[in-house]
Structure formats: C-alpha cells, structure tokens
Amino acid sequence: MIVVHHLNNSRSQRILWLLEELGLPYEIKRYQRDAKTMLAPPELLKVHPLGKSPVITDGDVTVAESGAIIEYLLDTYGAASGLRPPAGTPEFRRYTYWLHFAEGSAMPPLVMKLVLLKVKTAPMPFFVKPIARAIADKVLASFVDPNLARQIAFMDDELRKGPWFVGAGFSAADVQMSFPVEAANQRAGLNRAATPRLLDWLARVHARPAYQRALSRGGPYDFA
Numbered sequence: 001m002i003v004v005h006h007l008n009n010s011r012s013q014r015i016l017w018l019l020e021e022l023g024l025p026y027e028i029k030r031y032q033r034d035a036k037t038m039l040a041p042p043e044l045l046k047v048h049p050l051g052k053s054p055v056i057t058d059g060d061v062t063v064a065e066s067g068a069i070i071e072y073l074l075d076t077y078g079a080a081s082g083l084r085p086p087a088g089t090p091e092f093r094r095y096t097y098w099l100h101f102a103e104g105s106a107m108p109p110l111v112m113k114l115v116l117l118k119v120k121t122a123p124m125p126f127f128v129k130p131i132a133r134a135i136a137d138k139v140l141a142s143f144v145d146p147n148l149a150r151q152i153a154f155m156d157d158e159l160r161k162g163p164w165f166v167g168a169g170f171s172a173a174d175v176q177m178s179f180p181v182e183a184a185n186q187r188a189g190l191n192r193a194a195t196p197r198l199l200d201w202l203a204r205v206h207a208r209p210a211y212q213r214a215l216s217r218g219g220p221y222d223f224a
Helices: 012-022 042-046 066-077 090-121 129-161 172-187 196-207 209-218
Strands: 002-007 026-031 055-058 061-064
Touching: 002 012, 012 026, 012 066, 012 172, 012 209, 055 066, 061 066, 066 090, 066 172, 090 129, 090 172, 129 172, 129 196, 172 196, 196 209
Parallel strands: 002 026
Antiparallel strands: 002 055, 055 061
C-alpha cells in the first residue's frame, strides 16, 4: 500500500491529486507544521533524512521530491494512464520541461519572496527593523519581483499553445505545476488583465474531480 506522508499546506497535496487521477489506493499519514516556525515536525525525519514533505513509502521503497515521486508512480503504476506523452515525441520534451520548470525555475523566486516578506514582519530590535526592511525591499524590487513577473508572463504566454502545459492534453506536468501557480496566485497576485490564461488553467485544475477528491482527503489547503 502506498503511504503519503502528508504535511499540511505543502507540495504533498499534489501527490494526493496524482494518486486520485491514477485511481490508486493509498493511505495518508498526516503531519502538522509548527505553528510558529511553519516548519515540518521532526517526526518526518524518521521517514527521510531531510525531514521534508512530500515523501511516499510503497512497501520497502521510499521516494522523496515531487518530481521523483511523480516519475516513480507513473513508471510503476501509470503506464496506461495517458498522463505522460510517449517518449521521443515533441510532447514528451515539453512535458519534461514543465515537470522540471516547476521546482527548478518557478519555485525559487516564490520561496525568496516568502522569506523576504517574513523578514519584513519578523520581531527584531527596533533599531534593526528599518535596515532589515530596507534590505528586503531592495532585494524584492531589484531581483525577486522582476524575475517572478517575467516567469508568470512566460507561463501565461505558453498557455496560448493549449489549455494545458503540454498542449491539448492534461498530463502529470500540470499536477507538478499546480503548486507554483497556486503559490504565485497567493503571493504575487495573478490578475485577469495580465494572466487570463493562467487563471483559466487554475480554474480547470480546481474543477477536476480528482483534485476535489484529493482536497477532501488531504484536509485544509490554503493555496486552493
């Protein structure tokens, strides 16, 4: 039996979604973030040395990292699922690109933005606050926000080629891209005027029955 070690409000939600799309049975072991630090609890260290989510166990196999988990599930159980284009095709190259883009390019500026926003509001001595906030604002304005805006515009423009990231057909690349797009919507404020295709894509994602089933099983998920 596949066990998803599920951390609330995390990337592991999209693993639940993929399992629902595949129609596979699975169990959920739940972990809660520390209310103050928002970090994963130390119990996850018993599952994987980095103590992070997502991670799954499947018998004596343990797999961490969203992309690696997606590849494992498709290799092991999803050959006939249609969630991955045939190898060697242009669609497969595009699928591979978006599967890696999600964490390799899309998430770093979103994480940086989250950290810098926390720096601006973190408790600290009064004489340090103006300096810390000025540094955070400078990095946001000169690097993080422009990079994020460029990437969001790129993603929206790429969806001119079809309703899903690989084109006409829904794929596991859309599952992988869900978290960065949801995070961008929350942290960067997607809007109808600038990113209509990205918002339409997100609406299609949220309307999928498998996505809704995953939400029901996974529990509260602020990004949805």
